[in-house]
Amino acid sequence: MKVGTQMRTGKISLRAYLHAINKAETDQCQCGLGPQTVRHILLEYRDWTEERHKMWAGRRPCVDIKRILCSSTMAVQAAKMILRTGLLEQFRAVPSTVLKYT
Ligand SMILES: [Zn+2]
Numbered sequence: 001m002k003v004g005t006q007m008r009t010g011k012i013s014l015r016a017y018l019h020a021i022n023k024a025e026t027d028q029c030q031c032g033l034g035p036q037t038v039r040h041i042l043l044e045y046r047d048w049t050e051e052r053h054k055m056w057a058g059r060r061p062c063v064d065i066k067r068i069l070c071s072s073t074m075a076v077q078a079a080k081m082i083l084r085t086g087l088l089e090q091f092r093a094v095p096s097t098v099l100k101y102t
Contacts, residue, residue, distance in 0.1 A: 003079045003091065007038045008069050013088050014041065039065040041085060042078055048085060054101055055081045077101060 006012035015036035018024035029036035031046055041048065043063055052061070055077050068074045080099045083091050 003083060003088070004069075004075055007075070007079060007082065010038065012038060012082075013090060014038065016040075036087075038069075038078075038082065041082055041087065042068065045085075048081070051081055051084060057101060 003012070011017055015024045015029060016027045019027035019035075027035045029040055029045065033044060033046070034040055042052075043065065062068050062071075062074060068078050080101060082088065083094055084096075084099050086092060
């Protein structure tokens with residue numbers, strides 16, 4: 001399944017989903033600020049503040065997760081960011097050149 005689809009459905013190997021299917025002991029993110037969801041990684045995860053700046057590249061950040069995932073351009077950037085976090089083990093082999101922001 002493509003990462004974009006996974007992000008929209010929430011069926012993505014972040015703890016919130018892994019916990020729901022009994023594959024993780026907790027749904028909480030390692031930062032301690034809440035469940036590890038797509039929204040959390042894209043908008044809240046504090047270790048990724050700089051990454052978030054790069055992702056928006058000077059454009060005004062969109063904080064509406066539904067709008068991000070429904071916009072083809074924003075969804076691609078968001079998918080790249082989530083892959084760059086390295087949190088999704090199944091995608092660790094994706095070469096970093098593919099993940100450059102455009
Ligand atoms: Zn977190």
